Amino acid sequence: MIQIHTRFLLPLAALLLAFLISLPLQAASWQQFAPVQAQIKGTPASEGLQLELPLVSEDGSAVPLSVRFTGSLAEGDQLESIRIFATANPNAEIIDFIFHDARSLADLSTRVRLNETQNVIALATSRNGRQWVAEREVRVTVSGCLMRSDEQADAGMQNPRIALPRRLQAGQPIEIRTLISHPMETGLRKAADGKLLPQNLIHNMVLELDQQPVFEARFYTGTSANPYVRLHLKTDQNAMARFRWTDQQKQQLEEAREISLR
């Protein structure tokens, strides 16, 4: 009996071991994460969306994030949005990128808040309802030599900044960087007296070319203070680009730049 046992057990153990090795360390969690599940219709593709975050971040208050669509779309279809979610923040939403027309490209960077070690999920949706998903784990450690300073909670929007390349070429992707000063107070943080600081967020940033909305970024509690968005445009016509930030109180701030191609 014992003999039979060991003879069977060894291959069995090897099998178990092989099974364990082949298991990914962390099962993909978008399948189990309700806020993402609520957005999913059908089966999203797992190839075609590239999400980049550092493996380890020493400052969870501003973790650099990039997302890029590399998949292919059917004739006539167009990407509608890329939404970014945090699986272990108090609120799931981090930021949404919305493509109002095809001149805005799905190649974006921003800075996000991550409360702790967790997975970050990106979900892209096309107008025809096709979807792509990508997921990355980020380990968040606050280095012993890094102490955070407190931002001013009640400040409004200030210092909108836009950077355009010096030479803009028709039909070539144009990299645009945008930044605005704002505390992005989450409404979850307590002041020294123990009271919650009221929520104070910028709602969105809309980019228009000659009055036509082209791109929009929607900000949430998961967006870092001083929202930063790096985006790409492709156009073959000169236009006036207007960047408009609107906060929760409906205050607006606008910056304009001439897009003049060579």
Next chain:
Amino acid sequence: MTTEQNKHLVSRRNLLKGAGAASLLPLLSACGATAISNGTAGRVVVVGGGFGGATAAKYIKRGNPAIDVTLVEPSKTFYTCPFSNLVLAGERSMDTISHNYRELEQVYGVRVIHALAEDVDPVAHTLRLSTGRTLQYDRLVLSPGIDFRWNAIEGYDQQAAELAPHAWKAGPQTLLLRRQLEAMEDGGVYIMAAPANPFRCPPGPYERASMIAHYFSQHKPRSKVLILDAKDNFSKQGLFTSAWKEVYGDRIEWVSLSNDGRVVQVDAARREVVTEFGTRHKASVLNVIPPQKAGFIAERAGVTNESGWVPVNPRTFESERVKDIYVVGDATVAAPMPKSGFAANAQGKVAAAAIVASLEGTDTADPFWANTCYSLISPDYGISVAGVYRLNDESRIIETPGSGGVSPAGAAASFRRNEAAYAVGWYNAISQDTWGTRL
């Protein structure tokens, strides 16, 4: 045993326990045996004679003198980054931050070879040196510190560093920056481009800004310090900024990432930089601290990951990727431990103990580490941050809750003076522990 194996061992244990089949364990753990070179207690080669490497070499010998230990380091003299900011301020000479390998050779019997390690063959267990020689090892320790990501900032490469020094490895670069500061006319602006995380010595840039402000206040009273930062927060920020106000008024200006502080382009010949949103700054002295990665030998050994740093098993500091290669110091991913000399020294000891044990076929206890980073605002104004680190249940490094902390805000001048004296005490102690230098 590598981390991969460890992880699976843990998983297997859990699974087997769950399956009520704990009796399988003995069958599975037969893979743990270690091969040691014939005849000796084992051969260890250590690459890098800095904080991590010199410490590891010494403590392996202390743990078991019969182990054959070779240290590979190109320089005969090691200059520490710690206290090099005092050299920049003219408060210390290079001599007082220099160390050598005589104690390691003469007292501990470490063989020291002055050469650059150029390549590793992890299968054959060999290391190729710049001299053409090849060394055989049973266990390899890498403590190569950092290398720079040249051209990550447009225009900042090795040539540019001869005009606009980084001075982030101590030695000729420290002296170059010192000479430039001395030659600068009063009324000039010293500009520092500070990097994003992770990088060597999180409080280092801000200590440097302080020490240069100190030098200016003594010798060039109309001159300014401008820090252009790729971060919004930095180490001991509150203490630094209030001390700057208190000691230097508005001599030091700090521009955060969100205020367009990130330098994206350098013109070293003109000492000009351009930030992300197009602001141009002209410096009298330009100091660019570029983004960093593990020293190149780590990549050659195949131990780095996509971040350019080395993931390790924190129990032993053995590479997660390659068996029998241990990596310590700045090259590793050991956060929340900072990339400090103190941490490299502590990690060197953990790796030494693990190597001695593995060559003897035994195991080590769970390690813990301590770190203190002192920073000088002026020669008699010190601040510090301290932490104790241990492993959590998932074998990850965490800061022991409630341990450490930073110097109090608003402390008396005598408190700051004492901390500056402790900083000197720390420096002397770690120099003696690492290289046997008696200061």
